[in-house]
Amino acid sequence: MLNDPMVLTPIAGAPRAEPEKRVRDRGATEKAILKAAKALLAEEGFQNFGINAVARRAGCDKQLIYRYYGGLNGLVEAIGADLGTWVKDKIPEDTGGMFLLTYGDLMERLSLLFLEALRDDPLVRRIVAWEVSENTEQVRRLSEARSKALATWLERMRGSLTPPKGVDVVAVNAILIAAIQHLVLSASAGGQCAGLALKTAKDWDKAATALKRIVRGVYG
Amino acid sequence: MLNDPMVLTPIAGAPRAEPEKRVRDRGATEKAILKAAKALLAEEGFQNFGINAVARRAGCDKQLIYRYYGGLNGLVEAIGADLGTWVKDKIPEDTGGMFLLTYGDLMERLSLLFLEALRDDPLVRRIVAWEVSENTEQVRRLSEARSKALATWLERMRGSLTPPKGVDVVAVNAILIAAIQHLVLSASAGGQCAGLALKTAKDWDKAATALKRIVRGVYG
DNA sequence: CCGATTTGTCACTCATCGGTGAGTAACAAC
DNA sequence: GTTGTTACTCACCGATGAGTGACAAATCGG
Structure with a gap:
């Protein structure tokens, strides 16, 4: 009932103004997300700790957090793993x-x-x-x-x-x-x-x- | 389940399904709000403590919280007053x-x-x-x-x-x-x-x- | 070189938040 | 009655939250 998948997409090759050369490296991105999450939690506390905030801080899309960590829970679990040491x-x-x-x-x-x-x-x-x-x-x-x-x-x-x-x-x-x-x-x-x-x-x-x-x- | 913005409510005097005999008593309402706020804080914690939640719990409109307490701050202050004893x-x-x-x-x-x-x-x-x-x-x-x-x-x-x-x-x-x-x-x-x-x-x-x-x- | 998978981005839904402006319902005085 | 004040409700705004599906682009296996 919502968007018809075939209809939209005006011209796909829309010129991105400045496509910063961003390396595609899953491992690095995962680390960046984890690091951002820890820093955010440390600085802001659990109050403002959420998917959007972490993604913003990590400079990536929140979708990747879902993909790589399965959401906030998984991310928190990953933080907990570090805590053991x-x-x-x-x-x-x-x-x-x-x-x-x-x-x-x-x-x-x-x-x-x-x-x-x-x-x-x-x-x-x-x-x-x-x-x-x-x-x-x-x-x-x-x-x-x-x-x-x-x-x-x-x-x-x-x-x-x-x-x-x-x-x-x-x-x-x-x-x-x-x-x-x-x-x-x-x-x-x-x-x-x-x-x-x-x-x-x-x-x-x-x-x-x-x-x-x-x-x-x-x-x- | 709540209000659908498209549904036209002809006159603002929307028919209340249950004409709850609600007494008009500012003092009582103020007390009800304060009580609701304290109960809510005690039960739910500060995480979900907000204007909307308090109003919902007190069974009144949040506008009254603004009017009688000047917002959440004033309400919290009122709670603090009780704390002295x-x-x-x-x-x-x-x-x-x-x-x-x-x-x-x-x-x-x-x-x-x-x-x-x-x-x-x-x-x-x-x-x-x-x-x-x-x-x-x-x-x-x-x-x-x-x-x-x-x-x-x-x-x-x-x-x-x-x-x-x-x-x-x-x-x-x-x-x-x-x-x-x-x-x-x-x-x-x-x-x-x-x-x-x-x-x-x-x-x-x-x-x-x-x-x-x-x-x-x-x-x- | 080609097709498939991986990696990343975007656009969207739906819910809820704090806050506000404008309106209605009860009541008292006249 | 009419008028004015007080008590109260409603509808909406912009912002932001979590979560999802579709798609572009880089990369890889062959």
Whole structure:
């Protein structure tokens, strides 16, 4: 009932003004799309994250996103795949010349490392914000990938150190991680958290000191 | 299914199929709008929060929202006004028969109260999620109202108890609040936080115990 | 060289959004 | 009644969202 396919098409060879020599390379285009999606998510957040925006940013047609990734879901999944290696990439393995003798030593260091890493990764920050704001399949995938990576990282860093007896380490660590994540998100969104300013380096020093004190309090 | 632009409605006085006895009462309408907005925000989150949705839910025309509240901003502001009394309404004043001898006693109790209160207030939960996801004028207003109310509440509950020397209470408390908020948000969105399940009452008991331990650790 | 497939572009539908101008229905005072 | 004000509804606008089918052009297999 709509356009008759045979009718239109005036003259096919319409002269394109400036046909920029665009190389046809599927692999490169796929990478460009993924890169654009990550950058967009990092800069704009999940609010304005959509097919059109990604296509615009990637400088290609949105149709290609459907073709190559099967839509937004697939694209998000591809982002999630990268996320698996986040901690590995972002957080140094070595102990910075310190001797980590106790579990408390370890967790103090890891807390600060995690805080740092999160603080300068806008993409992951946005994803965390997304995680606590929505509960769609997309987000669940991202969240799962992230938390799994985090857990294995924590486990690997623990090494042979044994946590103190009688403490629910999983629960305590979850709370510590929650605190760090929310602190960074709050700061990123409004520059403060529960009355604590979080803008200058000095502000962050105070936060880090308080965090250390808390970790030390619970893990000795 | 809605209006077809081609169908001519002869006279604007379109026949309402059901002559719902709609009372003309500006005050009531305003309240209905506000109520609809809060319910919508609580249930759907800020994602689908807009003029059209609120009007639809309130069962009135969106024009009235512009007229009575000056648009979404004004409406959000009205919601924020209610938020000022949140803690007062939600959290009991009395100490539950306990003697709060130390600052640690107090903060342990307040932490748990805050956790509880946040856990069963979907509206405030959504607002907190909003706070960490966006940075618009709207959200800033809400955030400010909430954090101010929280601060004065904390101050008032402190009474004559003096916090331990040498501890940056503002920073430490901010981190505790951050932890609680993120914990509840995570649970609400995905039923878990950093590998810690947060669904059953038992799960929450574990979280509460861990939280108590942390508070005790830092405040003795 | 030719035909088929891949790669990319365009044009379109349909839905919904925020926002506005213009109109109608109830009600009170005269 | 008539008039004026208040409360409310409707129809439309431009913009933008996701999604789809058709087609041009580059590339490849032969």
